[in-house]
Amino acid sequence: MNSDTGGNHFAHLLIAGLLGWAVPGAGHWYIGERPRAAVIFVTVGLTFLAGLWVGSIGVIDPVNGKLPYAGQIMNSPAVAAIGHLTRSGQYPVYGRPNEIGQIYTSISGLLNLLCIVNAVYLAHVKRRGQEGTTA
Numbered sequence: 581m582n583s584d585t586g587g588n589h590f591a592h593l594l595i596a597g598l599l600g601w602a603v604p605g606a607g608h609w610y611i612g613e614r615p616r617a618a619v620i621f622v623t624v625g626l627t628f629l630a631g632l633w634v635g636s637i638g639v640i641d642p643v644n645g646k647l648p649y650a651g652q653i654m655n656s657p658a659v660a661a662i663g664h665l666t667r668s669g670q671y672p673v674y675g676r677p678n679e680i681g682q683i684y685t686s687i688s689g690l691l692n693l694l695c696i697v698n699a700v701y702l703a704h705v706k707r708r709g710q711e712g713t714t715a
Contacts, residue, residue: 589707596703600696602656607699611706620695627688628655635681637662638671651686654693659685 600607605621608614631639642649642663653659665671673681 589704592707593700593703597696597700600692600699601654604655604692604695607696608702611699611703613699613702620692624655624688624692624695627691628685631681631684631686631688634684635673635677636671637666638673639678639681639685640666643667643669645682648682648686651689652682654689654696655685656692659689 596607596610598607599610603621604624605617605619608617608620639645640649640652640659640662649663653663
């Protein structure tokens with residue numbers, strides 16, 4: 581394999597990973613796994629939205645909730661935009677709704693991280709399989 585093919589392969593993997601982070605399931609959509617992409621989009625999206633519904637957008641707190649925020653940011657760059665809105669502290673959430681909302685949104689982010697890794701792996705395997713058949 582020459583360096584040009586290696587660069588294209590790395591770019592292919594990077595695009596699959598970044599798309600999977602930008603929109604849950606988009607990395608799988610990019611590599612042609614359409615049914616799997618739909619399942620990921622619905623599952624991760626509904627889990628994240630359930631956490632927001634329980635605790636409001638105040639559960640995304642990059643100032644006081646650094647550990648849950650580390651999981652939440654794996655959902656999408658949109659979480660960073662919500663975190664910027666809530667940084668001022670105008671959306672306080674206390675008690676069980678805060679805890680449950682943070683758990684749901686963090687778990688959905690970690691689930692999406694697993695899906696991103698899977699999309700990159702499948703992109704690698706598929707590209708390697710295509711290279712092997714053409715040589």
